[in-house]
Amino acid sequence: MHVARDGIEGPGPQVVVPLRSIDSDASAAVSELFVVHHRRLVGLAALLVDDRQVAEDVVQDAFAALHRHWRGLRDQNAVVTYLNRAVVNGSRDVLRRGLRGKRATLRLVPRSEELESAEQCVVAHEEADRMWGSVTSLPMRQRQVLVMRYYLEQSEVEIAETLGISRGSVKQHASRGLAALAQEWEEQS
Template sequence: MTLEDLYRQHRMRLVRLAILLVDDPATAEDVVQEAFTGLHRNWGGLRDGAAAVGYLRTAVVNGSRSVLRRRKTAREYQPPHLTTARSAESLAMLTAEHQAVVSALGQLPPRQREVLVLRYYGGLSEQEIAESTGISRGTVKSTASRALDALQKVLKG
C-alpha cells in the first residue's frame, strides 16, 4: 500500500474525526494534512499499512489536542498593560482638578489604579471589578481603600 492509497482511503474518515475534535472543518483539514506529512517523513520506518493507519489516527488526535491547547491559550492571553502618554489636546480639555486626579492615578501601583478606574470611571460594582481583574471581592475592597488613601496623599503632596 502506498501513501497515496492511504490518503485516498482514510483521509475523509480522519477529517471527520478531526472535525468532531476541533469543531472547525478548515482546521480539521490542516490537522489531517499535518498527520499525512508526518507519515511521509517517517514512511521508511513503518512496519506495515495497519501501523500507518494507527500512526495517522494518533497523529490526528494529538494534532487536535494541540489546536485546542493553542485556542485556550489564545483566549486566556491578556496583553500587558501599556501606559500611554496623554495628548496635549486631551489634557487641555480637562479641568485643572481633573488633570491633578489623572496625574495622581498615574502614580499609583497598577492594581490600585485599575480598581479605582473601574469603580469610579467605569461604574462597576465590587463584584464586577473582582471578575474583571481576577481578584477576590475582599481584595477589591481593601485595594480600593488603600488606593483612595494613596490618591489623597498624592493630591495633598
C-alpha cells in the first residue's frame, strides 16, 4: 500500500503472480491470486458499493467464479483483468439490487502519525468524508472510472478493458465526474 498525492491510501503497483500452469490445480493458483489481490479488490468494491461487508462478498464471488472458470482461462495476464471486471460487475449488480448500506471503512486520509496535530487529523477526516460523499453521489459509470483511475491508478486503456467501453468513453466519464465533483465542492465552499 502507498499513499497517493491526495492522501488517499491506494493499492500500490499492480503485482502479477506467475500462475503455475493453466492445467495446474485451480485451488492452489486461485489461492495465490487471493493472497496478492484480495485486499486491493475489496478496496475497489468498497469504494463502488459504499459497504465494506458487501464488498467482501462481491470479491468472494469473483474468486469463486474464477475458480469455477479456471479451465477456460487461456492467458495468465488476463486473470487480473477478469477479477477486476468481475468485481466491478458484481458491485454494479449489488447497487442495482439496492444492497448497499453502511459506509466503507477504507482509509481515505493520511495516517494520524503523518499529521502534525490531532486537529489536522480531525480536519483531514472531515474533508475525506465530504469528498467521499461527493464521489458516492456520482452516476455509477463516472464513479467506477474515477475509482479505477485514482484508487487503482489504472490507465485509460486498462479501465476501458475492464469496463468494456472505449477509451474515449473513459475520458468522457472521468471528465464529467471531475467536473461534477468540482462544481459540488465549489457550491459547498
